[in-house]
Amino acid sequence: MKLTHHNNRLPTLARSTSNSLLSSLTSHPRRVMAGIGVLLLGTGVTAFGIAPLAPDASLLPVQQVVEEIQSQPFAPHEGASLDAWSLFRSDTLRRDDTPQSLLQRLGVSDAAAAAMLRSDSNAHQLFAGRAGKLVTVEANSRQELIRLTARWLPDDGRVFQRLVIERQGGSFSSRVESGELNVQSRLASGVIRSSLFAATDEAGLPDSVAVQLAEMFSGDIDFRRDLREGDRFSVVYESLEADGEALRAGRVLSAEFINNGREHEAVWFEEPGLQGAYYGFDGQSSRKSYLASPLEFSRVSSGYGMRFHPISGKQKAHLGVDYAAPTGTPVRTIADGVVTFAGWQRGYGNTIEVRHRDNQTTLFGHLSRIDVRAGQKVAQGEFIGAVGSTGLSTGPHLHFEFRDNGVHQDPLAIARRSENIPVSPAARARFDAVAQSMRMQLDAAATVQQASAE
Numbered sequence: 001m002k003l004t005h006h007n008n009r010l011p012t013l014a015r016s017t018s019n020s021l022l023s024s025l026t027s028h029p030r031r032v033m034a035g036i037g038v039l040l041l042g043t044g045v046t047a048f049g050i051a052p053l054a055p056d057a058s059l060l061p062v063q064q065v066v067e068e069i070q071s072q073p074f075a076p077h078e079g080a081s082l083d084a085w086s087l088f089r090s091d092t093l094r095r096d097d098t099p100q101s102l103l104q105r106l107g108v109s110d111a112a113a114a115a116m117l118r119s120d121s122n123a124h125q126l127f128a129g130r131a132g133k134l135v136t137v138e139a140n141s142r143q144e145l146i147r148l149t150a151r152w153l154p155d156d157g158r159v160f161q162r163l164v165i166e167r168q169g170g171s172f173s174s175r176v177e178s179g180e181l182n183v184q185s186r187l188a189s190g191v192i193r194s195s196l197f198a199a200t201d202e203a204g205l206p207d208s209v210a211v212q213l214a215e216m217f218s219g220d221i222d223f224r225r226d227l228r229e230g231d232r233f234s235v236v237y238e239s240l241e242a243d244g245e246a247l248r249a250g251r252v253l254s255a256e257f258i259n260n261g262r263e264h265e266a267v268w269f270e271e272p273g274l275q276g277a278y279y280g281f282d283g284q285s286s287r288k289s290y291l292a293s294p295l296e297f298s299r300v301s302s303g304y305g306m307r308f309h310p311i312s313g314k315q316k317a318h319l320g321v322d323y324a325a326p327t328g329t330p331v332r333t334i335a336d337g338v339v340t341f342a343g344w345q346r347g348y349g350n351t352i353e354v355r356h357r358d359n360q361t362t363l364f365g366h367l368s369r370i371d372v373r374a375g376q377k378v379a380q381g382e383f384i385g386a387v388g389s390t391g392l393s394t395g396p397h398l399h400f401e402f403r404d405n406g407v408h409q410d411p412l413a414i415a416r417r418s419e420n421i422p423v424s425p426a427a428r429a430r431f432d433a434v435a436q437s438m439r440m441q442l443d444a445a446a447t448v449q450q451a452s453a454e
């Protein structure tokens with residue numbers, strides 16, 4: 001038994017490895033049995049213990065307990081053909097992967113296959129562009145490649161690409177095909193013990209679902225400060241699947257979040273002719289004129305705190321909210337508006353000012369990058385620059401101000417004022433049907449979680 005201390009990113013890596021192992025096991029349960037001695041090599045049972053909730057729980061070290069399994073060398077019984085079984089393995093493509101490193105990680109040792117992946121134009125599509133593509137290989141007992149399959153979504157997509165490379169006698173064939181994505185809805189639920197991301201990891205939810213949860217309830221819950229141990233959520237979300245494999249999560253269709261005993265709910269609804277929005281189950285939209293935060297909630301930014309400057313009116317130079325975040329974190333405008341200033345200001349360094357309706361303005365200071373120019377129109381949520389440490393700043397952070405007719409206001413208080421727009425009478429019946437179906441799915445999600453916790 002080994003006891004190691006890490007920051008909380010490592011256990012996730014460890015787990016994702018065993019997850020891909022599990023998924024390769026479950027998708028080919030029978031054919032992989034003979035190879036199981038090989039598959040377990042180097043893996044272990046991991047368990048995570050997280051320190052009790054504290055102000056900055058997400059920054060606390062996570063204790064990882066690793067129990068190593070002694071693996072036996074695989075010994076086929078006398079007379080068994082080595083080609084009688086094949087080994088399936090899946091892993092995701094990494095940014096710095098070469099054909100060689102990818103095959104090696106997948107347990108394939110095959111110089112001819114590596115050479116083919118280097119020279120084949122279809123295989124180039126796999127290594128070009130984004131990392132994270134899921135690659136599955138089938139190999140024989142001599143660790144030679146029999147088949148490689150990879151599926152990914154092009155940027156524009158409702159259609160996925162499937163690369164297939166197959167051994168045919170002494171050589172390989174390759175092809176890239178397009179396939180229709182299948183949109184499935186999935187249910188999940190979780191309990192907060194330390195942070196939102198720890199809970200969504202535990203529930204097996206992708207990060208994009210965690211981010212959507214935080215954003216859709218951001219007007220009511222400040223996920224950086226308000227979470228309590230024991231808070232609960234249930235969620236229904238779209239999963240975009242290719243050949244039964246989830247490629248990425250789509251939109252959160254409905255969610256319920258119980259924070260500090262208070263229940264918050266939302267359901268996605270698109271009225272004909274209007275942009276879709278989240279509504280309460282009562283049919284009131286919770287659309288906000290101002291986003292609660294100029295930084296999108298993310299795994300990185302969630303661990304950082306906020307500092308408020310006193311809004312006294314005397315200390316005119318430095319009023320607002322500071323968001324600690326790494327240099328380069330994207331900064332977004334919290335409402336529609338027009339950029340009135342984009343450039344250098346004493347003390348503030350690289351600065352952007354945006355004018356919104358009713359003579360309300362926002363200011364972003366200490367930026368490392370400015371992506372807009374004065375006079376440009378910006379839409380709510382649009383990225384306009386990046387966090388930095390320019391001007392009079394002691395470290396990377398965003399200095400953010402909100403002014404109403406020149407008077408400083410607390411941006412969070414502003415964001416909590418929402419305009420409620422009800423579903424139109426014409427769409428009411430359809431909304432009620434959607435809401436009822438979502439209500440049932442959320443209740444089912446909560447039951448699944450309770451059952452698994454018992």
Ligand SMILES: [Zn+2]
Nearest residue numbers: 321322399400
């Ligand atoms: Zn500041």
